[in-house]
Amino acid sequence: MIEHGFEPVVLWTDALFFALLVAMAGGLWHAWRSPPLRAQWQKVTGRATGMSAIVVLLAFLVIGVLDSLHFRAALAPTENTSQTVYSTEVNSVLDLLLARQRQENERTYSAPLATHAYVKDTIELPGGGQAREYPRLRYGGAGLGEGGDAHREDVLERVAIGIGLGAAASVAALVLVGAGVGGPLTLLRGRTRLAWRAAWVTFSIIALVTGVLYSLAQGYHVFGTDKVGQDVLVLTLKSVRTALMIGTLTTLVTLPIAIALGIMAGYFGGWVDDVIQYIYTVLNSIPGVLLIAAAVLMMQVFIELHPEWFSTAAARSDARLLALCVILGMTSWTGLCRLLRGETLKLRELEYVQAARAFAVPTPKILLRHILPNLMHIVLIALVMDFSGLVLAEAVLSYVGIGVDPTMASFGTMINAARMELARDPMVWWSLAAAFVFMFVLVLAANLLADVVRDAFDPRAG
């Protein structure tokens, strides 16, 4: 795909996503240096559920990051131009890794690991004449020959290879991590301060699944193909980025508004409080989905009427994704704002804040040094708790038709397509099942992490 060089493309969501990752790394670095924060994080990573959830989320994050490194490949040079021409298609590193699966499109539906199509078709018989039969897939099990013999043996062999690969990665992780925590045996006995054993078990499960999927994907469509013959595994993996973007970038929009307005309302009181309370009551009293619907509808019209703003299809669907994040953020800051307002009301009456005020410390400094740091635990809890809700909301919105661009892979668009497939007879279940499993694992991990973080950071719980 990139034989002739490439040009990196940074989409808006990519830039924000990486900025967020850098900020998160900075936050962790800060937490590591401050003993009380480090103790709280050790509570999170000391729990088996917390550690497992983190490992699962990191695995999804890797997929998201790989899919966020975008580029445009250079086209083969032609004789009459010396200038390099770049393809109009924007690809990501993940696309590069899945190049084979992306190119091997079948004609239409095929079941997971199938060698023959799912519906009968009229095919020409070798000796002349026609027959209604299940035609042989072009790529699924292509190594097996025309009849698809030894299908079962081939699949089992690939599964065995995959398990081998996964087990190798698991053992390597055991040795590497074990060396860091005082030997693999200490890790296996679970005698470490952080829950490394849980992390290792989770990693091993992911490694085994990935190994088997990888090994099978070299010869088959592991999750089958959809209506236009696209590999469902590819669609599912591409959907991960969309879910992550919605879950993380939305909070990026929410946080500054919620923090600034919440602190202002709580600290200054009076008419500032009245105005801010009025704003969030108004926003709150519009049912979220309707406000989102109205805003997305407007955005859609705007994008469609100004095609000149977007050079590629990717830029266009990216603009829509970003707009969706902004809109979701604008409708979801009110809850956090109210929490922060209440907490600030409490904090401003505490002695040390009163003392600072008596010493005539400038107000911005009080807000920054005394109020804000003491609100961060609420912010963090709200952040992790909101993530799963946003991922679920994306699916619903895309299903309703006001989510991401219909051409963009997302769990919502996959489910939407699957709705038609369920009505078919025999039923096409695999794309729905794939979306279900990936989404469930992602949201479950996020929910579990949210629980552990809340337990560790909520002062009331201790």
Place this chain on the structure above:
Amino acid sequence: MFAYLVRRLLYTLPILIGVNVITFALFFVVNTPDDMARMQLGTKRVTPEAIERWKVERGYDKPLFFNAGVSGTARVTDTIFFEKSVRMFAFDFGRAEDGRDIAREIRMRMGPSLSIAIPTFLLGLFVTVSFALMLVFFRATPLDFWGVVLCVAMMSISSLFYIIGGQWLISKVWHLVPISGYDGGLDAPRFLILPVILGVISGIGSSTRWYRTIFLEEISRDYVRTARAKGLSELVVLFRHVLKNAMIPILTGVVVVIPMLFMGSLIIESFFGIPGLGSYTIDAIQSQDFAVVRAMVFIGSVLYIIGLIATDISYTLVDPRVRLQ
């Protein structure tokens, strides 16, 4: 109480005005009526005359806020803002793209919507509160632990999957109820039972966990210890004392659910082909019918505010200490 209600109702007015201004800004400042006309008529090969005709037909040819071309109060009333926004306060929503009267359409679709939303809401409340009480009764046992695990798992599943799965299993495989559709009268329950059940199930996870937390908080209070010290059985303590005293947080949580009820039935109605307000909204979104979407936003916020006031009133019913002044 009466004075309080009047004041609350007056207080809702600025909120509704705020809602109205926001939606107006969304619909007419981001895109001009010309843009809307072009979208409706199709972006390609649309003549200026056609756009003009579209605008005149729907009353979008007037100025936004101030009409300098006429005299008297008409300067303010003969504008898009007055025609399309201020009139909403009188529940005059105008006409949809297909020429039908929106207010009439809403009146017709309210019945089916309520016949789904109300049973879902009440049944859901009953099921989740009972489930939560059961978990609290068996607290710190394996039953409690696995119950919470089940709740977390259930809330990690998108509501879309509950609907798709339920529809497939109950209607398509077992043929128990029709897959979708709606009919009034005695036939209605046949069509409503599945959407109601699925609506309840999809809410079990998060609600049960929420109620369980409330009950656990309540159970550590002094009065509960006193009640136990008197020798009351755990069941009596839970149902007579804890449940009663947890009513206020429950009611507060219920208000949060009211807009969600709207959202939930939005999807359920479109899945099951029930001609209610939810499916009306979705159809309007998909056909980009701005007038209908705006009307629904307005109605939605009115419902939400009514819900808030109703909660305040219900506080006085469950807790005599609460006085509304």
